[in-house]
Amino acid sequence: MENSNNILTSTVAIGKNSSHPLIANRPGYGTMRLTGKDVWGEPENRPEALQILRRAIELGVNYLDTADYYGYGVTNRLIEEALYPYPSDLIIGTKIGAMRKDDKSWNVFSKPEQLRQSVENNLKELKLEQLSLVHFRVMPVGETSFEESLEAMFQLQNEGKILHVGLSNVSREQLQTGLKMGNIASVQNLYGYTQRTTLSGPMGGAGGEEILDLLEENEIPLIPYFSLQTSLNKTQEKIEQVAKKYELSIAQMNIVWLLHKSPWILPIPGTTSLAHLEENLNAAKTTLDKEDIEFLS
Structure with missing residues (x-):
């Protein structure tokens, strides 16, 4: 299946x-929401989930975000069923460093042998011989040092699995250490x-604000997650005002803002609605006036 109706207009190099750089169209698509409730189990509407993945590719998306602990294994299997053999x-x-238990809890899975197991899971579920991109997901409380886990990642890369x-x-x-x-x-x-900063909870969440300048300096993409989260504060009031001007939802304007914020940001908005997918990708073509960019800044 090759792109037949590409509506995306900008790219970023991974x-x-x-x-061997990879060129990703902006935005991509995050698959986490294609699972059931609490990121667990099969989607409520499996046929639509498969249709969303295929339609995303048709419209020009060529970057999909997944993890073997989504579902768990659900999003990987959906991607394989919908798209294999994959477009060139x-x-x-994908991400590794965490795992789910039957009680739906999120758990650290960052020992070298565990990271290897996760890579093998992803390879099997996606029917791949090599994973294009694997993120080591740092959990709030790790079982091994950051350096030991990352060294295991580079070892898997040396073996050709990543x-x-x-x-x-x-x-x-941690980013400076990794570099x-x-x-x-x-x-x-x-x-x-x-x-933009941190998120509490079992999965934790380091923000992108403190590292964006370092990523831009080193020409490394920032792939934001939870980017469509909104909160009732004065910041939201500003983006809501601009969204109304362009006849977009706040979530869609957030995608537009991310694309304008830096050419090194690769948004991956997720949705469980085929209609919202098309609306989000069409919104991504919006060009903000200079005054609106300054107002949002």
């Missing part, structure tokens, strides 16, 4: 400083117009 330009980015190594949920200090250890292709942190 792993630009490597010998499709980039599937093409590009990324990081997720990292602080500025000294090897080539970091991308970073996936919490970031959105109304949520």
Whole structure:
């Protein structure tokens, strides 16, 4: 299945400083919401979930975000069923470092042997011989040191199981450490117009604000998660005002803002609605006036 109706107009390079950079169209698509309630089990409407994945590709999306602990294994299996054999330009980015138990809890899974097991899970579920991009997801309380886990990631890369190594949920200090250890292709942190720093909870959430300048300096994409989260504060009032001007929802304007904020941001908005998918991708073509950009800043 190749793109037949590409409506996306901008790109970003993943792993630009490597010998095998990947070019992703902006925005991509995050698959987490395609699971059941609490990111657990099969989607309520499985046929529509498959249709969403296929339609995203038709409209030009070539970056999909997934993880073997979504569902768990659900989003990987949906991607495989909907899209295999994959388009030649499709980039599937996944995350490891966490796992789910039958009580739906989120747990650390960051020992070297556990990271290897997760990579093998993703390879099997996605029917791939090599994973294009794997983010090491740092949990609030780790079982091993950050350095030991990341070294295991680079070892898997050396074995050819991973093409590009990324990081997720990292602080500025951890990112600086990672850059000294090897080539970091991308970073996936919490970031959105109304949520830029940290998020509490079992999965934690380091923000993108404190590292964006470092990523831009090193030409590394920021792939924000939870970017559509909104909160009732004065910040939301500003984006709501601009959204009304362009006849967009607040969530859609957040996508537009992320695309304007930096050419190194790769938004991955997720949705369980085929109609919302098309609306989000069409909204991404919106060009903000200079005055509106300054107002939102």
